[in-house]
Amino acid sequence: xxxxxxxxxxxxxxxxxxxxxxxxxxxxxxxxxxxxxxxxxxxxxxxxxxxxxxxxxxxxxxxxxxxxxxxxxxxxxxxxxxxxxxxxxxxxxxxxxxxxxxxxxxxxxxxxxxxxxxxxxxxxxxxxxxxxxxxxxxxxxxxxxxxxxxxxxxxxxxxxxxxxxxxxxxxxxxxxxxxxxxxxxxxxxxxxxxxxxxxxxxxxxxxxxxxxxxxx
Numbered sequence: 001x002x003x004x005x006x007x008x009x010x011x012x013x014x015x016x017x018x019x020x021x022x023x024x025x026x027x028x029x030x031x032x033x034x035x036x037x038x039x040x041x042x043x044x045x046x047x048x049x050x051x052x053x054x055x056x057x058x059x060x061x062x063x064x065x066x067x068x069x070x071x072x073x074x075x076x077x078x079x080x081x082x083x084x085x086x087x088x089x090x091x092x093x094x095x096x097x098x099x100x101x102x103x104x105x106x107x108x109x110x111x112x113x114x115x116x117x118x119x120x121x122x123x124x125x126x127x128x129x130x131x132x133x134x135x136x137x138x139x140x141x142x143x144x145x146x147x148x149x150x151x152x153x154x155x156x157x158x159x160x161x162x163x164x165x166x167x168x169x170x171x172x173x174x175x176x177x178x179x180x181x182x183x184x185x186x187x188x189x190x191x192x193x194x195x196x197x198x199x200x201x202x203x204x205x206x207x208x209x210x211x212x213x214x215x216x
Contacts, residue, residue, distance in 0.1 A: 004105040005164030008154050011112035011119060012047055013170035013191030015094050016126055019044055020087035025080040026058050029072050033059055047192045048171040050113040050138040051076060077117070084118045085125040091190070093210035098131045109134035109154040113144045113173065134158055146176035151183065175203050189214055
């Protein structure tokens with residue numbers, strides 16, 4: 001086991017602003033299904049529980065069945081392969097904070113409900129692979145956050161203990177998975193989750209910007 005506590009980071013809305021690319025691919029799928037485009041704020045409300053759930057929310061007007069969701073997912077994949085790194089950027093302060101953690105000897109992993117075929121290219125595009133080779137994606141295991149299995153698996157891959165570990169994320173699923181594993185939780189109020197819901201859920205720390213504690 002590594003001696004310094006590990007840090008586990010969500011990706012979308014936590015380390016990186018991926019919303020413009022997610023919105024572009026979501027609206028492409030909507031248009032292919034005869035629906036009008038929606039604004040970024042609406043797409044933002046769909047994010048957090050993986051691509052299929054995002055599409056289920058995006059196509060809710062059609063009340064899609066499982067077969068329709070799989071067809072929409074295939075369309076989304078085709079579009080998002082080229083789209084996923086067009087506008088995506090790290091949030092200000094993320095690179096510097098990760099560098100500080102690495103220099104201090106902390107193990108780092110990315111734990112995201114985003115499918116691996118998009119999570120890995122985004123991580124590499126943003127240079128996050130300089131800080132970690134451990135990426136646990138939404139299809140790495142049979143379950144996703146808020147199930148704590150993803151976090152547990154990430155810690156195993158890092159050779160780290162849950163003792164003193166921290167889960168950093170912008171969604172309820174991030175806070176809940178961290179709580180269920182019994183690790184410290186940081187809720188990012190600047191991300192895609194509802195700040196009021198995150199406050200109500202409770203976390204050990206709240207950030208108003210990356211690595212910047214919010215007023216209590």
